[in-house]
Amino acid sequence: MWQHLLGNFPVGRSTEFLSSRSVGLVVLAALGSFNAADAQRLAPVQAADPLPSWNDDANKRIILGYVGRVTNATGKDFVAVADRIAVFDNDGTLWCERPISVEFAFAFAGVDKYVALHPELRDRQPYKAVIERDTLVLATAGPQAIGEVMAVTHSRMTTTQFDSSVSAWLVSARHPRFDRRYTELVYQPMLELLGYLRANGFRTFVVSGGGADFMRVWAARSYAIAPDQIIGTTGRLSFELRDGKALLRKLATVDLVEDGPGKPVGIHQYIGQQPILAFGNSDGDLQMLQFTEDGHEDGGARHPRMMLLLHHDDAVREYAYDRGSWIGRLDKALDEGRRRGWTIVSMKTDWKTVFKNP
Amino acid sequence: MWQHLLGNFPVGRSTEFLSSRSVGLVVLAALGSFNAADAQRLAPVQAADPLPSWNDDANKRIILGYVGRVTNATGKDFVAVADRIAVFDNDGTLWCERPISVEFAFAFAGVDKYVALHPELRDRQPYKAVIERDTLVLATAGPQAIGEVMAVTHSRMTTTQFDSSVSAWLVSARHPRFDRRYTELVYQPMLELLGYLRANGFRTFVVSGGGADFMRVWAARSYAIAPDQIIGTTGRLSFELRDGKALLRKLATVDLVEDGPGKPVGIHQYIGQQPILAFGNSDGDLQMLQFTEDGHEDGGARHPRMMLLLHHDDAVREYAYDRGSWIGRLDKALDEGRRRGWTIVSMKTDWKTVFKNP
Numbered sequence: 158m159w160q161h162l163l164g165n166f167p168v169g170r171s172t173e174f175l176s177s178r179s180v181g182l183v184v185l186a187a188l189g190s191f192n193a194a195d196a197q198r199l200a201p202v203q204a205a206d207p208l209p210s211w212n213d214d215a216n217k218r219i220i221l222g223y224v225g226r227v228t229n230a231t232g233k234d235f236v237a238v239a240d241r242i243a244v245f246d247n248d249g250t251l252w253c254e255r256p257i258s259v260e261f262a263f264a265f266a267g268v269d270k271y272v273a274l275h276p277e278l279r280d281r282q283p284y285k286a287v288i289e290r291d292t293l294v295l296a297t298a299g300p301q302a303i304g305e306v307m308a309v310t311h312s313r314m315t316t317t318q319f320d321s322s323v324s325a326w327l328v329s330a331r332h333p334r335f336d337r338r339y340t341e342l343v344y345q346p347m348l349e350l351l352g353y354l355r356a357n358g359f360r361t362f363v364v365s366g367g368g369a370d371f372m373r374v375w376a377a378r379s380y381a382i383a384p385d386q387i388i389g390t391t392g393r394l395s396f397e398l399r400d401g402k403a404l405l406r407k408l409a410t411v412d413l414v415e416d417g418p419g420k421p422v423g424i425h426q427y428i429g430q431q432p433i434l435a436f437g438n439s440d441g442d443l444q445m446l447q448f449t450e451d452g453h454e455d456g457g458a459r460h461p462r463m464m465l466l467l468h469h470d471d472a473v474r475e476y477a478y479d480r481g482s483w484i485g486r487l488d489k490a491l492d493e494g495r496r497r498g499w500t501i502v503s504m505k506t507d508w509k510t511v512f513k514n515p
Numbered sequence: 516m517w518q519h520l521l522g523n524f525p526v527g528r529s530t531e532f533l534s535s536r537s538v539g540l541v542v543l544a545a546l547g548s549f550n551a552a553d554a555q556r557l558a559p560v561q562a563a564d565p566l567p568s569w570n571d572d573a574n575k576r577i578i579l580g581y582v583g584r585v586t587n588a589t590g591k592d593f594v595a596v597a598d599r600i601a602v603f604d605n606d607g608t609l610w611c612e613r614p615i616s617v618e619f620a621f622a623f624a625g626v627d628k629y630v631a632l633h634p635e636l637r638d639r640q641p642y643k644a645v646i647e648r649d650t651l652v653l654a655t656a657g658p659q660a661i662g663e664v665m666a667v668t669h670s671r672m673t674t675t676q677f678d679s680s681v682s683a684w685l686v687s688a689r690h691p692r693f694d695r696r697y698t699e700l701v702y703q704p705m706l707e708l709l710g711y712l713r714a715n716g717f718r719t720f721v722v723s724g725g726g727a728d729f730m731r732v733w734a735a736r737s738y739a740i741a742p743d744q745i746i747g748t749t750g751r752l753s754f755e756l757r758d759g760k761a762l763l764r765k766l767a768t769v770d771l772v773e774d775g776p777g778k779p780v781g782i783h784q785y786i787g788q789q790p791i792l793a794f795g796n797s798d799g800d801l802q803m804l805q806f807t808e809d810g811h812e813d814g815g816a817r818h819p820r821m822m823l824l825l826h827h828d829d830a831v832r833e834y835a836y837d838r839g840s841w842i843g844r845l846d847k848a849l850d851e852g853r854r855r856g857w858t859i860v861s862m863k864t865d866w867k868t869v870f871k872n873p
Contacts, residue, residue, distance in 0.1 A: 239741070316783060362743075373787045383597070384787030385718075385743065391784050396776035396802055403802065403809040405783050412770075412784075418754035425674055425763050426749050426770075427785060429731045429742030444754055444761065451761040 247365035267310030366416035605723035625668030724774030779806035
C-alpha cells in the first residue's frame with residue numbers, strides 16, 4: 158500500500174529480533190547495508206533440502222516452486238523483500254491442539270485450583286464442566302461461558318504476573334497422550350517451513366485465536382519469532398501507577414477476538430500489509446486465507462499468493478479430525494480451499510515426521 | 516518477559532523490512548547468520564559523527580553515552596539486541612504538528628469538500644468550527660465532536676480507498692507557513708537519531724496518537740520504519756466479501772486511542788516487550804515515558820532506560836509552545852521529566868537544523 162511512495166527512499170538500516178543466549182551473548186542477523194546487486198545474488202537461498210521433514214511429493218514441490226518464483230529477481234513473479242509477508246495460524250497449524258488447545262489446558266488447570274479455593278463454584282457452570290472436562294457442555298456453552306473460564310487465569314493480575322504464571326505451568330505440564338511438554342509438540346515440518354521462508358526474506362507472523370500474551374511467553378523461543386510478530390486475541394489493559402510506579406493490569410474484557418473475520422482485521426491493524434502466504438488448519442482461518450488470496454495492493458501490483466491448509470488425517474502419529482470437531486473444525490474452509498485450489502497439506506502423506514526433533 | 520526461555524534456542528535467521536526501490540529492486544539488510552563474536556565486534560557502531568544535526572553539547576553526549584553503554588558487550592549496562600526497543604511519538608516529536616497536526620489538516624480539507632456537497636451542515640457544529648478553522652471551539656468541543664470530524668475522511672470506505680485518499684492529499688497539500696509538503700517537515704535530527712539507533716541494533720517503533728492507517732501511508736518511507744512497527748490509533752474494521760472478494764471497510768468507531776495511558780497499552784499489545792528508550796514531546800506521552808522508566812522484565816534484569824522530551828522553544832525556526840497549548844501541550848510531562856531527570860531536548864539549543872535536509 159505504501160510501496161509506491163518509496164521512490165527515492167534512502168537505503169536504511171534496521172535490525173530484527175532474533176534471539177539472545179541465556180548468558181547474554183548476542184546473535185545479530187542484520188548489520189550492514191546490502192545493495193540491490195547483493196540482494197539479487199543472495200535472494201533465492203536454496204539449501205540442499207530446506208524441508209527435510211517433508212516428503213518429496215507434489216505439495217512439497219508446490220511450496221518450493223512458489224518460494225523460488227517470488228524470490229527470482231529476474232522473473233515476472235518476483236516480490237520485493239518488503240512485501241514478503243507470511244501469516245500462520247498457531248493452534249493446529251504450528252503445534253498440536255488436541256485433545257484441547259494448550260491454552261485451554263492452562264486455563265482448566267487454573268480453574269481446578271481456583272475452585273479448590275472456592276468450593277461453592279464446584280456445582281456451578283461453566284466451572285463444573287471444566288472440572289469434569291466435559292467438552293460437550295463447554296462447546297455448547299457459548300463465548301460468555303468460555304470468557305468466564307478464561308478470566309480466572311487471564312485477568313486480575315499484572316502482565317508480568319501473567320507471564321510468570323504461564324512460564325511456570327509450561328515447565329511442569331505434560332500432554333496427556335504424548336507425555337511430553339507442550340512446547341515439544343510443535344510440528345517439525347512447520348519449523349522448517351518458517352525457517353525456510355525467513356531465509357528467503359519473508360517475515361513470518363503468527364496470527365492466532367489464542368491469547369497474544371499467552372503465546373508470547375513461549376512462542377518467541379519455539380518459533381524464533383519476536384513478540385511483536387505474534388498476533389493473537391487481546392484483552393483490555395489498565396495502566397496504573399502503584400507506589401508511583403507504572404504497570405499494566407489485565408482486565409477480564411476481551412478486545413479483539415483474533416479468529417474468523419477477526420484475522421484479516423488483526424492483520425491490517427498489526428501488520429498493515431497484505432500477506433502473500435497464509436497457512437491455517439480450520440474454519441477459523443477461512444477469512445485469513447480468503448483475504449490473503451483476494452486482497453490487493455494500492456499500486457496495482459498483484460503478487461502471486463499461496464494459501465495452505467493443514468489437514469489432520471493422521472490418527473496414528475497425531476489426530477484425525479476435520480468436519481465433526483469442535484476444536485479445529487475444518488469444514489467450510491476445506492470446501493472453499495478445494496474450490497479455490499488452495500494447497501491442502503496432508504499430515505499423513507506429506508510429513509515424514511510430525512513433532513519437533515529432539 | 517520471554518528472554519529467560521531462550522536458553523538453548525537455536526540460532527535463527529530472520530529478515531526485517533527495509534525498503535524497496537520503485538523499480539522493484541531489493542535492498543536486503545538481513546541475510547546470513549552472525550555469531551556472538553561477530554555481534555560483539557560489530558555492536559557499537561560509531562560513525563565519525565552519527566548525529567551531525569545535533570549540536571555538540573551535553574544532551575548529545577548523554578544520548579551517545581547511553582547508546583555506547585547499552586551496546587558495550589563487556590560492560591555492566593549491556594542490553595541484548597532482542598531487548599533494544601525504542602519508541603517514538605510522532606506528531607511534534609518526529610515532524611511538525613503546528614499550527615494543527617497534519618492529520619487534522621487532512622481531515623479539515625476533507626470536511627471542506629464534504630460540506631460543499633452537504634451545505635446544510637455549514638452552520639452546524641463541529642463542521643462550522645472546522646470550516647472557520649476555529650481551533651478554540653474545537654479544543655473545547657470534546658472527543659465526540661472530534662470523532663465526528665475525523666469520521667468524514669476516515670470511515671465509510673475500504674482500507675485501500677483510504678490509503679489512496681491520503682496519498683493524493685499529501686502530494687498536493689502544503690504547510691501554510693513553510694510552504695513545503697508536510698512530509699518535508701520531518702525533523703532531520705530525529706531522522707539521524709532513528710538511523711543511529713537502528714545501526715546499533717535497536718528496533719524503532721512509532722507510538723502515536725495519530726491514526727495508524729494515516730501514518731503507514733507515508734511514514735514507512737519518511738522514517739524507514741515498516742508498517743507493523745508503526746502503532747497508532749485504530750478504528751474498527753469490518754471484513755466483507757464483495758462479489759465474492761474479501762476486503763476490509765473502515766468504520767467510524769474508534770478502537771484504541773493511542774494517547775496518554777493508551778500508549779503503554781498499545782506498546783504491550785503491539786510490541787509485547789519493554790522499551791528501553793522513549794522519546795515524546797507532550798503530556799500525551801507522559802505515561803509512555805513513565806512506563807519505559809518503570810516497567811520491568813520478568814527475569815529481574817533491569818536495563819538502563821532513557822527517556823527524552825523534545826521542548827519546542829524555537830519560534831524562529833519552528834514554533835515555541837508548551838504549557839498553554841492545545842495541540843502538543845507540555846505541562847505535567849515537563850514537570851515530571853524535570854523531577855525524574857529525563858533528558859529535555861531543546862529544539863533551539865540542541866539542534867543545528869530542524870527540518871529534513873533537502
